[in-house]
Amino acid sequence: MKNMKLFKHFAMGLLLTGSLFGTGCSSDYMDTVPTESVSVTTAAESLDNLYLALNGIHRKMVSQDLSNQGMGGEPGFIIGREAMGDDMTWDTQTWHQGYLTWEFPPNATSKYNAGIWETYYKFILNANQILELLDENFADSQEELAKQIKGECLVIRAWCHFNLVQYYAWPYRNGQDNSQAGVPYRTSSETTAMARNTVEEVYTKIHADLDEALTLLAGIVPNDVNHYSEASAYGMKARVLLTQQRYAEAAEAAVNAINQAQEIFGCSIMTQSQLMNGFYEIATSTNEAMYAALTQSDQTVYFYSFYAYMSWNFNSSSIRTGIKCISQSTYDLMSPTDLRRQWWDPTGEAEVPATSYNQRVYQNRKFTARSTADAVGQFAFMRISEMYLIAAEAYARSGQDAKAKEYFAALMNERDPEYKDSGNTGDALAEEIMNSRRIELWGEGFRWFDLKRLGLPNDRTGSNFNQTFCGFLHKDPDAVGWIFEIPKKETDFNPEMVKNY
Numbered sequence: 001m002k003n004m005k006l007f008k009h010f011a012m013g014l015l016l017t018g019s020l021f022g023t024g025c026s027s028d029y030m031d032t033v034p035t036e037s038v039s040v041t042t043a044a045e046s047l048d049n050l051y052l053a054l055n056g057i058h059r060k061m062v063s064q065d066l067s068n069q070g071m072g073g074e075p076g077f078i079i080g081r082e083a084m085g086d087d088m089t090w091d092t093q094t095w096h097q098g099y100l101t102w103e104f105p106p107n108a109t110s111k112y113n114a115g116i117w118e119t120y121y122k123f124i125l126n127a128n129q130i131l132e133l134l135d136e137n138f139a140d141s142q143e144e145l146a147k148q149i150k151g152e153c154l155v156i157r158a159w160c161h162f163n164l165v166q167y168y169a170w171p172y173r174n175g176q177d178n179s180q181a182g183v184p185y186r187t188s189s190e191t192t193a194m195a196r197n198t199v200e201e202v203y204t205k206i207h208a209d210l211d212e213a214l215t216l217l218a219g220i221v222p223n224d225v226n227h228y229s230e231a232s233a234y235g236m237k238a239r240v241l242l243t244q245q246r247y248a249e250a251a252e253a254a255v256n257a258i259n260q261a262q263e264i265f266g267c268s269i270m271t272q273s274q275l276m277n278g279f280y281e282i283a284t285s286t287n288e289a290m291y292a293a294l295t296q297s298d299q300t301v302y303f304y305s306f307y308a309y310m311s312w313n314f315n316s317s318s319i320r321t322g323i324k325c326i327s328q329s330t331y332d333l334m335s336p337t338d339l340r341r342q343w344w345d346p347t348g349e350a351e352v353p354a355t356s357y358n359q360r361v362y363q364n365r366k367f368t369a370r371s372t373a374d375a376v377g378q379f380a381f382m383r384i385s386e387m388y389l390i391a392a393e394a395y396a397r398s399g400q401d402a403k404a405k406e407y408f409a410a411l412m413n414e415r416d417p418e419y420k421d422s423g424n425t426g427d428a429l430a431e432e433i434m435n436s437r438r439i440e441l442w443g444e445g446f447r448w449f450d451l452k453r454l455g456l457p458n459d460r461t462g463s464n465f466n467q468t469f470c471g472f473l474h475k476d477p478d479a480v481g482w483i484f485e486i487p488k489k490e491t492d493f494n495p496e497m498v499k500n501y
Contacts, residue, residue, distance in 0.1 A: 040129070040133070043130070043133055044133045044136070044137050047138060047141065047143060047145045047146055047149065048145070050130055050133060050134060050138075050149050051145060051148075051149055053126075053130050053133075054130060054149050054152055054153065054227075056126070057123055057126055057127060057130075057153075057156055058226055058227065058293070060073060060122075060123070061073050061074045061075075061293050061381070062074070062075060062293045062295055062305075062306075062379060063304075064304035065119070065122075066111070066115045066118075066119065067111070068111055068112060068115055069095065069304065070095045070096055070304065070308075070309055070318070071112065071115055071304065072304025072305055072306065073119065073304075074119075074381065075293075075305075075306035075379050076304065076306070076309075077116055077119075077163075077445070078306070078443075078444060078445030079096055079099075079306070079309055079310060079445075080096055080099040080104070080112070080116075081099075081445045081446075081447070081448045081449065082324075082442075082443055082444075082445060082447060082448070083096050083097075083099035083100040084099050084100070084102060084105070084448040084458075084481075085447035085448040085450075085451060085458065086327060086330075086447065086451070086458050086459055086460045086463075087326060087327050087330045087438055087442055087447045088324055088325070088326065088327065088442065088443065088447075089324075089325050089326075089327060089460075089463075089464060089465045089466070089470060090322040090323060090324050090325055091322060091466050091469050092321045092322050092469070093317065093318050093319075093321045093322025095309060095318050095322075096309070097469070098110070098112055099112070100469075100470050100471065101470060101471030101472070102471060102472070102475070102481035103471070104484075105481045105482070105483065105484045105485070106480050106481055106484075106485050107485065108485040108486065108487055108488040108491065109487075109488045113484055113485065113487055114487035114488075114489055114490075116167060116484070117164070117167075117168070117484075117486070117487050117490065118487075120160040120161075120163055120164050121160070121164075121186070123156055123157075123160045124156075124157055124160045124161070124186050125186065125189050125191070126189075127153040127154075127156045127157045127160075128153075128157065128186065128187060128188055128189040129189040130149065130153050131150060131153050131154075132188075132189055134146065134149060134150055134153075144220055147216040147217070147220065148216070148217065148220050148222065148227075150213075150216050151212075151213040151214075151215075151216030151217035151220070151228070151233070152213070152217070152227060152228040154209040154210070154212055154213040154216070155209070155210065155213045155217075155228040155232070155233050155236060156228070157187070157209055158205075158206045158207075158209040158210045158213070158236060158240075159236055161183065161185055161202055161205070161206055162206050162236070162239070162240055162243075164183045165182045165183050165199060165202045165203070166243070166449050166452065167483070167484045168182075168183050168483060168484050168485075168486060169181060169182045169183065169199050169202075169483060170199070170482075170483055171199075171243075171452045171453055171455070172199055172200075172203060172243060172244050172245075172453075173245070173455075174244055174245035174246060175245075178198065178199045178200040178203075179198045179199070179200060180198065180199050181196045181198065181199075182196055182197050182198050182199040182200075182201065182202040183196060183197065183202060184196055184197060185197045185201065185202050185205045185206075187205075193493070203240065203244060206240055207237075207240065210233060210236055210237045210240070211237075213228075213233045214230060214233050214234065214237070217229060217230040217233055218230055221264055222264075224283075224294060225265060225283050225289045225290060225291055225292045225294070226291075226292065226293065226294045227291075228291060229260070229261075229264050229265070229290070229291075230260050230264065231257050231260035231261035231263075231264050231265065231267070231290050232257070232261075232290045232291040232382050234253050234254075234256040234257035234260055235253075235254070235257040235261075235290055235291070235382050235386070235387055236382075237253040237256075237257075238250050238251075238253035238254040238256075238257055238387065238390045238391075238394075239390070241253055241394075242254075242390055242393070242394055242453070243449070243453045245397075245453070247393075247394040247395075247397040247398035248394070248398040248400075250390060250394040251390070251391050251394035251395045251398060251400070251403070254387045254388075254390040254391035254394060254407075255387075255391050255407075257290070257384075257387045258384060258387045258388065258391065261290045261384050261387070262384075265287070265289075265290065266287055267287050267288065267289070267290060267384040268287045268288075268384065269288070269384060269385050269388065269410065269411055269414050270286045270287075270288045270383075270385060270414065271286075271414055272339055272414055272415070272417065274286045275339055275340065275342060275343070275415075276342055276343075276365075276368075278311075278367065278368030278369075278377075279366065279367050279368065279377070279378075279379075279380070280307060280311075280367075280368060280369060280370050280377025280378060281370075281377070281378055282378050282379075282380045282383075283378045283380065284378070287384075288380060288383045288384055288385060289378070289380040289382070289383060290380075290382040290383060290384055290387070291380070291381045291382040292378055292379060292380040292381060292382075293378060293379045293381065294378055295376050295377065295378060295379070296376075305375035305376060305377070306367070306375075306377070306379055307367060307368075307369040307370075307375040307376075307377045308369070308375040309324075310324055310364070310367045310443055311364075311367045311368055311369035311375070312363060312364050312365055312367070312368065313368055313369050313371075313372055314369035314371075314372060314373075314374075314375045315372040315373060316375070323361075323363045323364055324363075324364045324443065325344070325361050325362045325363050325364060325464065326343075326344050326362045326364065326442055327362075327460070327463045327464065327465070328362055328463045328464040329462060329463040330438050330439065330442070330463075331344060331346070331362050333435040333436075333438065333439060334439055335416055335418070335419075337416050337417060337418040337419075338415060338416045338439070339415055339416060339417070340415055340439050340440070342365065343364070343365055343366035343442070344362045344363060344364060344365055344366070345361075345362070345363045345365055346362055361464065362464065364443065366442065366443060367443060380444075383444075385411055385440055385441075386440075386441060386444075386446075388407045388408070388410055388411045389407075389408075389411065389433060389436065389437045389440060389441070391403075391404075391407040392404045392405075392407040392408035392411070392433045393430055393433045393434065393437065395407065396426070396429045396430040396433055397430050399426070401425045401426065401429055404429055404430075404433065405421060405429070408429075408432075408433055408436070409421070411436070411440070412436065415436075415440070434450075437450070451477075452477075452482060455477045456477065457474060457475060457476050457477055458474065458475040459473075459474050460472070460473045460474065461473045461474055
């Protein structure tokens with residue numbers, strides 16, 4: 001097993017300043033929720049202060065810490081994952097183009113690679129530091145707040161490692177040897193050298209964290225969907241099990257997530273009349289959100305915002321010259337009566353001349369900015385509709401067609417007023433559900449991970465991708481680029497770490 005060190009330029013600088021997510025403590029941090037900076041000394045004084053530190057992690061989910069424009073925390077990574085798949089395209093605008101072309105994944109010196117590694121480990125180290133402060137100062141506390149803080153930190157740690165192992169390792173294959181090199185699973189805030197865990201070990205540790213979190217969060221109702229809950233912990237469990245092809249267990253976890261989301265937050269599938277809400281107020285104008293960033297208007301992230309790149313109406317060069325479009329072949333998966341067709345304009349605002357690669361542009365209308373001058377908006381990291389799709393797919397792949405159809409119909413009845421059971425069963429039913437998943441979750445960061453977990457090629461042929469701009473039209477499942485190289489700043493500490501596999 002090879003050793004690895006975390007980037008000293010971020011990890012050590014973060015922790016040795018004596019603060020959580022910052023180099024100091026703002027004088028008015030107590031009045032700011034969520035906060036970005038709480039000193040370690042102050043955080044240790046009370047559970048309320050540790051809760052403020054936890055808020056800082058949630059706030060940083062949509063931060064502009066990286067110097068890379070367009071990479072505003074997790075929403076920026078989501079745009080990159082969408083670009084690497086086969087459902088989203090655009091032309092001309094070069095922001096995120098290196099993901100579209102797969103230039104960034106094998107480039108160990110790219111800041112668009114290193115930024116992903118850096119950010120997730122920053123979240124992990126801060127969650128670990130909160131857990132340590134909790135253990136040092138409130139180990140015997142039976143207060144609900146202590147359980148909530150610990151449970152949420154464990155979910156954060158599990159989620160970060162889950163994303164890291166999907167980026168930087170070959171995928172998990174159920175029933176096979178999964179001893180390929182994964183990522184270090186860090187359970188301490190120390191930044192000393194640590195060996196890479198195998199992929200199998202990483203998933204085992206993810207489940208251990210999630211299972212403990214579920215016990216701690218049981219019965220706790222958070223203040224809002226800006227915090228993890230029992231529902232979103234079950235949702236995370238469902239995602240992990242689905243990725244491992246443990247389908248019966250994934251279905252059970254997804255159903256638990258649905259039931260808890262309904263009970264805790266009153267969540268329900270977005271209705272037909274809510275489809276064009278624009279998503280920027282998804283947590284307040286619909287009941288979809290299970291976990292979301294509730295960014296306030298005065299917490300602008302300028303040109304790091306998701307809606308500055310993924311909306312259709314914000315006045316930025318990224319959108320003026322490169323509105324994100326759905327793949328024509330993906331668009332064509334919808335029935336003529338599927339209301340989600342409203343999420344895309346088949347022709348754009350004006351007729352687009354046909355070219356050798358493009359008959360229609362299918363411009364995005366799913367994501368709408370608050371205004372042409374305001375890109376600040378809410379962002380749902382987990383929606384209840386996703387849980388219905390996980391339950392449906394997992395039931396179908398585990399031979400439980402009747403249950404699969406029950407959960408799939410619950411979603412489709414709100415998406416297509418003329419939806420009827422297709423009569424599909426088994427693999428054909430799973431494929432039908434996957435097609436709807438591509439439509440429903442377009443732009444939300446799942447497709448590239450889905451292709452990896454299912455061992456499918458990235459196939460952009462026969463659609464509206466401009467090969468000159470997007471770089472390629474087909475990648476086999478074993479092609480270079482499916483896993484990100486460990487960043488060079490990491491491997492410089494150990495030359496043997498240069499190769500990722």
